[in-house]
Structure formats: C-alpha cells, structure tokens
Amino acid sequence: xxxxxxxxxxxxxxxxxxxxxxxxxxxxxxxxxxxxxxxxxxxxxxxxxxxxxxxxxxxxxxxxxxxxxxxxxxxxxxxxxxxxxxxxxxxxxxxxxxxxxxxx
Amino acid sequence: xxxxxxxxxxxxxxxxxxxxxxxxxxxxxxxxxxxxxxxxxxxxxxxxxxxxxxxxxxxxxxxxxxxxxxxxxxxxxxxxxxxxxxxxxxxxxxxxxxxxxxxxxxxxxxxxxxxxxxxxxxxxxxxxxxxxxxxxxxxxxxxxxxxxxxxxxxxxxxxxxxxxxxxxxxxxxxxxxxxxxxxxxxxxxxxxxxxxxxxxxxxxxxxxxxxxxxxxxxxxxxxxxxxxxxxxxxxxxxxxxxxxxxxxxxxxxxxxxxxxxxxxxxxxxxxxxxxxxxxxxxxxxxxxxxxxxxxxxxxxxxxxxxxxxxxxxxxxxxxxxxxxxxxxxxxxxxxxxxxxxxxxxxxxxxxxxxxxxxxxxxxxxxxxxxxxxxxxxxxxxxxxxxxxxxxxxxxxxxx
Numbered sequence: 001x002x003x004x005x006x007x008x009x010x011x012x013x014x015x016x017x018x019x020x021x022x023x024x025x026x027x028x029x030x031x032x033x034x035x036x037x038x039x040x041x042x043x044x045x046x047x048x049x050x051x052x053x054x055x056x057x058x059x060x061x062x063x064x065x066x067x068x069x070x071x072x073x074x075x076x077x078x079x080x081x082x083x084x085x086x087x088x089x090x091x092x093x094x095x096x097x098x099x100x101x102x103x104x
Numbered sequence: 105x106x107x108x109x110x111x112x113x114x115x116x117x118x119x120x121x122x123x124x125x126x127x128x129x130x131x132x133x134x135x136x137x138x139x140x141x142x143x144x145x146x147x148x149x150x151x152x153x154x155x156x157x158x159x160x161x162x163x164x165x166x167x168x169x170x171x172x173x174x175x176x177x178x179x180x181x182x183x184x185x186x187x188x189x190x191x192x193x194x195x196x197x198x199x200x201x202x203x204x205x206x207x208x209x210x211x212x213x214x215x216x217x218x219x220x221x222x223x224x225x226x227x228x229x230x231x232x233x234x235x236x237x238x239x240x241x242x243x244x245x246x247x248x249x250x251x252x253x254x255x256x257x258x259x260x261x262x263x264x265x266x267x268x269x270x271x272x273x274x275x276x277x278x279x280x281x282x283x284x285x286x287x288x289x290x291x292x293x294x295x296x297x298x299x300x301x302x303x304x305x306x307x308x309x310x311x312x313x314x315x316x317x318x319x320x321x322x323x324x325x326x327x328x329x330x331x332x333x334x335x336x337x338x339x340x341x342x343x344x345x346x347x348x349x350x351x352x353x354x355x356x357x358x359x360x361x362x363x364x365x366x367x368x369x370x371x372x373x374x375x376x377x378x379x380x381x382x383x384x385x386x387x388x389x390x391x392x393x394x395x396x397x398x399x400x401x402x403x404x405x406x407x408x409x410x411x412x413x414x415x416x417x418x419x420x421x422x423x424x425x426x427x428x429x430x431x432x433x434x435x436x437x438x439x440x441x442x443x444x445x446x447x448x449x450x451x452x453x454x455x456x457x458x459x460x461x462x463x464x465x466x467x468x469x470x471x472x473x474x475x476x477x478x479x480x481x482x483x484x485x486x487x488x489x490x491x492x493x494x495x496x497x498x499x500x501x502x503x
Contacts, residue, residue, distance in 0.1 A: 009215060014147075016211070017207065018121055020203045020207050021122065025124070028195070033175065037172065040164075041140065047160075048148075051147070060441050064450050071457045074163065077168050077172070078465065081172070082469075
C-alpha cells in the first residue's frame with residue numbers, strides 16, 4: 001500500500017470533531033429523534049477513526065469492526081425508534097423534557 | 105490533490121453535521137445527516153475501505169435513514185414546539201465548555217502526543233504443509249511439537265495456518281505418529297517472521313525424506329494478468345533442472361534455470377495463459393524429463409510445482425508433478441478481504457451480532473405492539489334483526 005498524502009492525524013482529528021458535534025447534539029437538542037441522529041453521527045465518527053487506523057496498520061480487523069458497529073447501529077435504531085413511537089402514543093410528544101413520569 | 109479533496113469533503117462533512125444540529129425541522133436534519141454519511145463513505149473510499157464504503161451508503165445512508173424519515177413523518181414530529189423555559193438552562197454552556205475542552209485535549213493528544221503511528225504492522229506468519237514424499241501414504245507436520253497439519257495425503261497441501269512469530273523446528277511424521285515418542289521422518293529449522301507465507305514441502309522418499317521451506321508470495325501481483333510460480337526440484341536422480349515454457353516449440357524460454365535437488369526456485373511472475381511446461385536437466389534441452397501439457401494458469405493465483413518421482417512395484421520410477429494452486433490474498437479492504445475475515449476469525453462475533461439483530465427485531469415488535477382491548481362479544485349489532493328484538497334472540501345474553 002502506497003503512503004497516503006493525508007496523514008492519519010487528520011482523519012482522527014476530523015473523527016474527533018464529528019464525535020464532539022454528535023455529543024453536543026445529544027446534550028443540547030430536545031427532540032428525541034434528533035438525539036438519535038446525533039448518536040448515529042457519533043457512531044460514524046468512531047467508524048471513521050476505525051477505518052483510518054485499519055489503513056494505518058494494514059490490518060483488516062478495523063473494517064470488520066466498522067461492519068459490526070453498523071450492525072449494532074441498525075439494531076439500536078430499530079429499538080430506539082420503536083421506543084419513540086411507543087412514547088409518542090402515550091405522551092403525544094417526543095420532547096424529552098416532557099418525558100418525566102415523576103414529579104420533581 | 106488528495107489533501108485538497110480531504111479538506112473540501114471534510115469541510116462539507118462538518119458543515120452538514122452542524123446544519124443537522126441547528127436545523128429546527130427534523131426532516132432537514134435527517135437530510136443533512138445523509139449528506140454527512142455520504143461524505144464519510146467518500147472518506148472510506150479514500151482509506152481503501154471499498155466494502156465499508158458500499159455498506160455505508162446502502163445500509164446507513166439508505167436503510168437506516170429511510171427508517172428515520174419514515175418515523176418522523178409517521179409521528180408528524182418535524183418540530184418540537186419551543187418551550188418558554190428549557191428545564192436545564194445551565195446545560196447549554198456546560199455542554200459547550202465540555203466540548204471545547206474535549207476538542208482541545210484530543211487535538212493536543214493527536215498532534216503533540218508522541219504516539220508511534222508510522223510503524224506498519226505486518227500480518228502474522230502463515231504456514232502450511234505439502235506432502236510429496238514417495239512411499240509414505242500420509243504425513244502429520246509439527247512445529248516444535250505443535251500440530252500444523254494432520255493426515256496430509258500425497259500430492260496435497262494443508263490449508264494455511266496463522267502461526268506465532270519465532271524460530272521453530274519443523275518436523276514431519278508418518279500420519280498418526282506420536283510426536284513425543286516417535287522419531288520424525290525429517291526435521292528442518294524454520295524462522296517465522298511477520299508477513300511471511302511459508303510452505304513446508306516434504307520431498308524425497310521414505311528412506312531419505314527431506315523438508316524444504318518455500319517462501320510464497322500471496323500478495324496481489326501488480327500486473328493483473330500475471331501470476332506467481334515457484335518450482336521445487338525433488339527428482340530422484342538428483343540432477344539440477346531447468347523448467348522451460350514449451351508452449352511454442354519455435355521460441356522456448358526457460359522459466360527457471362538450474363534448480364538443484366531439494367531446493368526451490370525463485371518466485372517468478374508469468375502472464376496468464378495456457379502453457380506446456382517441460383522439465384529438462386540443467387543446461388540441456390534434449391532429454392525431456394517430464395512435463396505438464398495444456399496447463400491453464402489463471403491470473404491472481406500462486407502456483408507451486410513439485411517435480412518428483414514415485415517408485416512403482418516393479419522398481420521403476422514414474423514422474424509425478426505435484427501442482428498446487430492457491431488464490432492470492434484479496435486486496436486490502438475489498439469485499440473478498442472483509443468477507444474472508446468475517447468467515448474466519450470473526451465467525452462467532454458475527455453470529456452474536458446476528459442474534460442481537462434478531463433480539464432487536466423482537467424488541468421493536470414488543471415495544472410498539474398495541475394491546476388491543478379484548479373484543480366484547482355480541483357488541484356488534486346484527487344488521488338483519490329489527491331494533492328491540494335482539495334481547496329475545498336465543499343465546500345472546502350479553503357478556
């Protein structure tokens with residue numbers, strides 16, 4: 001494999017930036033679906049770092065890990081969206097600030 | 105060029121992520137997220153991860169985001185109505201400060217951290233056994249008492265096994281022998297270094313067996329119409345041999361020259377074609393010792409020829425060619441490469457993940473399943489019974 005012009009540091013830095021943006025989304029947004037999308041963004045940032053390191057070490061294990069992360073993300077989306085639908089039925093809202101069953 | 109591409113696509117990815125975060129409408133957020141995923145798929149391509157890039161587009165940007173958009177539209181939940189007072193007012197500045205601190209720390213770690221990222225790690229050494237000892241039906245091969253292959257029949261090879269780096273004594277036993285008690289047929293010291301692919305070929309006859317270690321090159325050939333060939337001389341007469349391309353009798357050319365007994369030739373690259381291969385004593389082109397006719401050699405393979413002889417019942421020798429063809433390793437990051445890893449080293453995790461998906465499916469059904477109120481019997485009006493008469497019908501006593 002020929003050396004790439006773009007060093008791995010840049011990929012990891014980009015991955016870190018995207019990950020932080022995802023974290024901000026989880027912390028700051030109140031729409032439950034948007035929070036889920038932010039989690040997807042974080043998973044993708046991690047995938048990018050995995051693929052970058054796989055290239056760096058010339059080892060295919062990173063690609064398999066990316067594949068697994070995608071599978072887990074698919075499972076998580078299925079369950080998460082089902083939860084959102086179930087909550088929406090009872091609360092008529094997906095604003096997470098409304099989702100407090102206990103008063104306090 | 106590549107750097108500029110990285111900067112442009114990286115900027116698009118970051119802007120798409122930012123737009124996703126600040127969009128009021130969840131539909132726009134989902135569309136910006138798809139754009140971000142497409143950028144990341146592009147990065148996967150730049151990182152030689154072709155298969156992952158494909159899956160990223162098909163599964164992530166396709167299937168998962170369709171599910172998101174579907175749920176958003178189903179619930180009609182594009183916007184969350186702005187509330188007068190967010191419940192945690194301190195959360196916004198706290199999150200921004202934490203994010204900046206994390207970004208600063210990770211940037212510092214990535215740029216200033218003295219992590220050795222330049223050392224390329226080679227694959228583990230691989231080893232296999234090839235049996236070409238005349239007069240022994242099958243053999244077991246051991247490295248320092250650990251079994252590499254068992255019951256390898258004559259003319260066959262075991263599959264490649266990953267092995268720990270180090271120096272070993274390769275030993276060959278008749279099939280079923282006990283490595284602790286019995287004497288090996290032959291021994292040979294081997295040195296397994298990372299990245300090497302070794303074939304341990306057992307040659308000779310039952311009285312004088314020998315082990316030859318051949319380093320094979322299973323990486324992809326640069327020329328995609330070419331393949332790699334190695335020849336081992338195991339001829340009983342112990343003469344050095346030339347291996348000659350006899351396809352066109354007008355222009356014969358030697359593929360490898362002067363291979364002494366018990367040695368392997370250099371690895372040569374030849375074009376894909378149908379060949380007639382002849383074996384001659386070194387330097388002579390008159391007495392053809394043996395040959396392979398009409399041999400189809402396919403590109404992207406590694407071929408190992410062992411030219412040997414088998415003793416017959418009447419003490420004559422017939423020439424035998426052990427012809428072993430191995431597929432070259434698929435290129436890094438290709439679907440074949442990831443597939444091989446998934447079905448070799450990662451079978452168990454793969455099954456676990458499949459199980460997880462199954463559980464998620466059942467979970468989604470259970471979570472969204474609406475418990476229907478049990479239907480009350482006889483609640484329905486019978487259309488053809490005049491009002492007021494229902495009570496008098498037999499058997500309809502309610503509840």
